[in-house]
Amino acid sequence: MATDVLLQRLRRSFVPSASSRRARHGKSLSLSVTSPSVASYPLSPLPMPRRCETCRNLDLWRDTERLPGHTLATLVDGVRLAQLGTAPDDSDCDLCQILRRLHVDSDDTRSGFHTLELRAFPLVPHIAWWAHRRNLWNGDKQYIFEPDDLTDFFLAVVPSDFTHAGDKDKSRLEKLISEQGLVMWHREIQRNTRLFSPRVVTATFDRQVVIEWLNCCKERHPGCHCGLGASPNLKLIDCFSQKVVAVDSPGAEEAPPYVALSYVWGKSNSAFAEPAVTDLMLSKKVPQVVQDSMKVTMALGFRYLWVDRYCIDQQDGAGRNEQIMHMDLIYQTAALTIIAAAGEDESFGLPGVSTKRSSRQDRLLHERFNLTSSLPSPRRSILRSRWATRGWTYQEAVLSSRRLVFTPEQLYFECGSMSCSESLNVSHEELLRKRRPHLDAFVSRSLLGSEYLSPSHHLASVPRHPSDHGTTRLFLAYTQCAEEYSRRHLGFDEDALDAFSGIIRRLECVGSFPVHHVWGVPAFIPSSSSPKIARPTHTSDGGVNHTALFLAALSWRHELHKPIRRRRCFPSWSWIGWEGSAVWPRPSDVHSFGDPERGVAASVQLCLEDGTTRPLLDVDFGGPAQYSSQPKALLLHTTALPRTAFVPSDSGQHMRLENGASLRLYPSKEGMDASKAFRGIQSGRYEAVRLGAVDDDAYLMLVKWSGSSWTRIGLLTVNKFHLTYDGLLTAKSFKIK
Numbered sequence: 001m002a003t004d005v006l007l008q009r010l011r012r013s014f015v016p017s018a019s020s021r022r023a024r025h026g027k028s029l030s031l032s033v034t035s036p037s038v039a040s041y042p043l044s045p046l047p048m049p050r051r052c053e054t055c056r057n058l059d060l061w062r063d064t065e066r067l068p069g070h071t072l073a074t075l076v077d078g079v080r081l082a083q084l085g086t087a088p089d090d091s092d093c094d095l096c097q098i099l100r101r102l103h104v105d106s107d108d109t110r111s112g113f114h115t116l117e118l119r120a121f122p123l124v125p126h127i128a129w130w131a132h133r134r135n136l137w138n139g140d141k142q143y144i145f146e147p148d149d150l151t152d153f154f155l156a157v158v159p160s161d162f163t164h165a166g167d168k169d170k171s172r173l174e175k176l177i178s179e180q181g182l183v184m185w186h187r188e189i190q191r192n193t194r195l196f197s198p199r200v201v202t203a204t205f206d207r208q209v210v211i212e213w214l215n216c217c218k219e220r221h222p223g224c225h226c227g228l229g230a231s232p233n234l235k236l237i238d239c240f241s242q243k244v245v246a247v248d249s250p251g252a253e254e255a256p257p258y259v260a261l262s263y264v265w266g267k268s269n270s271a272f273a274e275p276a277v278t279d280l281m282l283s284k285k286v287p288q289v290v291q292d293s294m295k296v297t298m299a300l301g302f303r304y305l306w307v308d309r310y311c312i313d314q315q316d317g318a319g320r321n322e323q324i325m326h327m328d329l330i331y332q333t334a335a336l337t338i339i340a341a342a343g344e345d346e347s348f349g350l351p352g353v354s355t356k357r358s359s360r361q362d363r364l365l366h367e368r369f370n371l372t373s374s375l376p377s378p379r380r381s382i383l384r385s386r387w388a389t390r391g392w393t394y395q396e397a398v399l400s401s402r403r404l405v406f407t408p409e410q411l412y413f414e415c416g417s418m419s420c421s422e423s424l425n426v427s428h429e430e431l432l433r434k435r436r437p438h439l440d441a442f443v444s445r446s447l448l449g450s451e452y453l454s455p456s457h458h459l460a461s462v463p464r465h466p467s468d469h470g471t472t473r474l475f476l477a478y479t480q481c482a483e484e485y486s487r488r489h490l491g492f493d494e495d496a497l498d499a500f501s502g503i504i505r506r507l508e509c510v511g512s513f514p515v516h517h518v519w520g521v522p523a524f525i526p527s528s529s530s531p532k533i534a535r536p537t538h539t540s541d542g543g544v545n546h547t548a549l550f551l552a553a554l555s556w557r558h559e560l561h562k563p564i565r566r567r568r569c570f571p572s573w574s575w576i577g578w579e580g581s582a583v584w585p586r587p588s589d590v591h592s593f594g595d596p597e598r599g600v601a602a603s604v605q606l607c608l609e610d611g612t613t614r615p616l617l618d619v620d621f622g623g624p625a626q627y628s629s630q631p632k633a634l635l636l637h638t639t640a641l642p643r644t645a646f647v648p649s650d651s652g653q654h655m656r657l658e659n660g661a662s663l664r665l666y667p668s669k670e671g672m673d674a675s676k677a678f679r680g681i682q683s684g685r686y687e688a689v690r691l692g693a694v695d696d697d698a699y700l701m702l703v704k705w706s707g708s709s710w711t712r713i714g715l716l717t718v719n720k721f722h723l724t725y726d727g728l729l730t731a732k733s734f735k736i737k
Contacts, residue, residue: 078119551692661722
């Protein structure tokens, strides 16, 4: 009844007065046709809104009813609906409040005076453009929009000289939509044929929305769930009995369907004191996020929930390590992973479950059309969450087959084939009925996954050079994940490798050419257990230069002007040995990796704990001894730039050679610049050790003498042509820890 009263009031607010009807046939027009802004909850009778004079004179129905008649060419820069003059600023006017949120930030560099205009933009073409990050207005025949694609619009307030020809204008419009959401215009008669439509987000968790997403994935995406079998010694929470139960995994092909939880632990270490004892009732002090996740698990028709705090015995070191080794299986075989991307830690809970979501969703209702907000992008909220800053949660999300994210405003779902926001409904039936390739990237784009680690993705099936065993794509897969992970933080330095081990394990199992690691640095060397590829007998084997690949993997650098901190429990030459954002070279193909110098064959040896050394190519990564967890020192037989090759450098990030070359310095040592690096090299305390080349760039590790060995303190890059001068480089060996 309350809703009916409200709708009647809203519709009456769109009915023109007698004087307004006369104005259609004569002189001026003064018509109030806008509706109040309505919060999506609670929906109760509201008093008629107060409107300023400008908003009272807007006739949205008259101005918008002609929108579907436009062609794409006339819609590029939007259709002007009204000239607003200055920014809407009446705090008591409900429509002014909406228009203010639709205002694209002005450009201070614009010349002259420009008024503001309310414009309507075609929804589907803009969605296609955002997904492809390219201009779709230049007649590209790959993108042919159907008439049905030009029936829905979104509104924005832009300067009068706004144009899509300007990149700044396009980026500002995209920023507005990310921060405020789309305010979509649509006709009610199109309800059954629309690709995209706004959905009203309720104050509480709507399980039906999630069930629809899950059913769509199960029915149409067979590759999203491979069923790899149960993880050994798996324990789960029985949400009905609230006990931790053991899964009889020995010999079992699959675990019972279960949901996994990814969340941020609290600052207290009390969680480590709770052993995962089977058939033991959960304590009364269960964190709110776990309580809420149990409710969601049961609401979606599941019984079991996996939570690391209860399902991994934190006091059993061996058992804990075993579960960490199988973290990829735990998350990939979960039917769904709940991600708590709201609040600071486990005490906050899931929005909409134990607490109501408080976001405001603007709506203007009319008997012929509606204006509805899609809310700010959940992707933006996820990326800004504390959950997205934590190290452990990275692999938990990437390794999952299906992800359900709880943000403060709405739900977000992602699998290997599609992504969905609760406030923006996507008609997958309509997409199946009529294929629209230009929308594939938008529907399937992933925020939390990796194209290389998707269960349905197989590196072995990717076309490549006959001599390339997928190494280039594996190199990119590994380093892309490592780059994203390196931007996150951990509570304990010693967890740095464990929190990435699931990613490594997954990459070891894909493609025909396995990737192993030495303290987190990828080593692309077949093991004795790899039947498809013979063990290498030389530095270069079958077109793949194994040593050059490892040297390229050592050629990581820290991003400039980002905080860096040393993790002394790991080697300095490994990116794991540092907290800070790391970046790797981007090879174009397997032939991009080069030797340190023509005629000089570099070699890499591992210095073992007993004082002996072993060539990297002789290490059997598939054997019983896992050298990735033992040797902390590398012995590099390579070349280095002598101190006489350098000339004085000013402070900054560029060093100079006497042959005119300029080297870019990427320090890992706080306070390091080019002048300090030059003085260190001249004193003999520093050395520039040649690693290798990727495409046209050569990489040199900057190391510092530490008494008995060298320590990495930075990276230098230079065009490899400048290092080909005869006699420039000197052959040397370096023991680096």
